[in-house]
Amino acid sequence: MSELLRVRGTEMHDKPCIKTPDGNSALTYGELDRAASAFAARLQERKCRAGDRVILGLSNTPDFFVALFGCFRGGLIAVPVDANLAIDELQVIVNHAQPAAIIAGDGTESRFKSLRVDCEVLTLEEDGRERATATYEKGLPENPALLLYTSGTTGDPKGVLYSHATLLRKIESIRQCFGFDESYTSLCLLPTHFGHGLICNSLATFGYGGTLVITPPFNLDLLRQLWSILNRNRVNTFSSVPTVVRLLLQYAANRDAGTACPSLKFVTCASAPLRPEEVEAFQHHFNVPLLNCYGLTETCGWIACSPNSSDRNLASVGKALDCEIRAFDPNGEPLKPGEKGELRVRGPSVMVGYYKHSNVSGTVAQDGWLATGDVGEVDESGAVFLHSRVKEIIIRAGKNVYPAEVDSVLLSHPEVADACTVGLEDQLLGEAVAACVVRRDGSALSEIALIDYVRGRLINYKCPQRILFMERIPKTSRGKVNRSKLRSLFEGQ
Incomplete structure (x- = not known):
């Protein structure tokens, strides 16, 4: 380097x-x-x-x-x-x-x-x-x-x-995937203390000889200034997380001006699930492609990237980037294309182990496959789809409930700004489904009305039994949610 x-x-x-x-x-x-x-x-x-x-x-x-x-x-x-x-x-x-x-x-x-x-x-x-x-x-x-x-x-x-x-x-694999060259100017609004902002956004820019515009980590002040910063610096691309995408859409919904950047060629998004409807809304409103990507700290950043093409599947996080990705069953057997299981990755960017703990059992198998902890599938074309984290799966009466699926339905409600589904202990059913929800400004949406909305779109066992409304869902600087900590918010409610 x-x-x-x-x-x-x-x-x-x-x-x-x-x-x-x-x-x-x-x-x-x-x-x-x-x-x-x-x-x-x-x-x-x-x-x-x-x-x-x-x-x-x-x-x-x-x-x-x-x-x-x-x-x-x-x-x-x-x-x-x-x-x-x-x-x-x-x-x-x-x-x-x-x-x-x-x-x-x-x-x-x-x-x-x-x-x-x-x-x-x-x-x-x-x-x-x-x-x-x-x-x-x-x-x-x-x-x-x-x-x-x-x-x-x-x-x-x-x-x-x-x-x-x-x-x-x-x-270099990121440069080749997106066709970057020294003419590109990239913006980094993500923290440089983790892989997405540091490796995939910043170091990648230096790798192809581009210019990097560096801002403080994304906040509400930056939200109001973003489009002027993009235009002033003639930015061609930047990377984001779903929280940023949602905030940009909310902010822009009340403003018709100042949300265009002719130099912007595409935006990438990773670090958490993004719904196809959000991709479509972003592309429609800002007239720029939004490309899903997928990666882990343990893989030096992105291992799958969406192509910048109009016929790409908006529900997919793209295809494998300089690696192999397959879904496996609980017994460690590889699944057929389209079958759902835990995703594993093998390739040159997969770590050999954790620092000072090189022999972490169950993480990297002897044949080089890294267990990602993510449930998903890979179709016949090689497109990768994410569903949930393995440890976040809610098991209700022996049936699997994927939080991301419930989140997607909750977020489709026009009065919901953010949502996060968690499992609560239930002595009879094993786990109950609950959700933390942020209402849009001015909304008086009730718990009963929102649960009824979900029941019209999901089978009953997947529907939340409890909803906790809050001003915001706490996230880390990486834009991720610690669902296990959210469970404690329901205590005493």
Whole structure:
């Protein structure tokens, strides 16, 4: 990855590499190359050595990429984290990663210094960008480069380690899939501390020599400014999550102007299920293709991508990207095309195991298949369809209820803005179906009316018995929901 930047810095010295939302060039490729060397030199002065871990707590800034490529250049392992995690959550990651240094961002230095750590907490501002260059640690492509932690929705987060070769192959496969070249300008509005925003959006842009416009992670202020940012920077593509898509549709529904960007060629969406109706609504309203993608932290990002073609199946998350994807039954036997089971993936981007836990049973089989934990199917054409997480399946009186299917029906109601279905303990039936629902502004939709609506569209055992209305459904910075935590909201109701 360091060599990739060195080549870009030489061949595209004066080309804008990273821009800020106001359209100003924060760093050219040449400037990023020099700044990365300077920062690597600083880390080496602090006794950081090849193979050491360095935690990066300054997401979504130009300086984040200086620190990231500085780690690559010094042969260090970069560990991007969400600095807004609870202190206890940060402590778990620090204890596991055992970093040689922590790089804090604006306003986060005190949080990291409050942790129990055996290393320095540094900021980029102390350094400036004009320093002696580092001893260049070229290393081997197979050497570790990046350590990302899973969201931890089923327990403590696990660290997934990527090599330089894995990252390079993934960003090249993304370039080939979508036909990217150096003429593209990409926007990143997703957090750079997880794979979707970092690898599939940002590093992929540097891989094809494009220009990256970096914003703070998506929030309501950005929602109001997004289309002006896109137009000002002549953005050609950006990636999103379903929550972003839904908010854009809600915001645009009340506004007829300011929601067009002639330069925009397509938008990608991943990290959670997206309904075909939402894809159609987005494409109709904004006149730009919305392409479903699918990936995991354990696979270095996307393993399936939708083609940018008008005849693609909007219910599919696309076809396998540089890998194999198949559905398996509970006994580990492969299923026929169109049969529903747990999806498994095999290919060059699949991890060999979790950091410090290389032999995690049931995750990666001896033949290389990674159990994704997702229920889905692969049709005869190779199109992949998602239905639910294995552990999220609700079993009511011996019958499987897929939360995503119930969510889809709830979201189809014109007065529902967001919904999440969970299973509650039921002494008679095993589990009962319940749902957390966010009503649209001004709606007085009742629990009875919404349950009746669902009953008209699903068989009775799949219908919610209880609905809890709330102002918003809590999501992580990755746009994901921890359904197990939502169950506690029903206690005492």
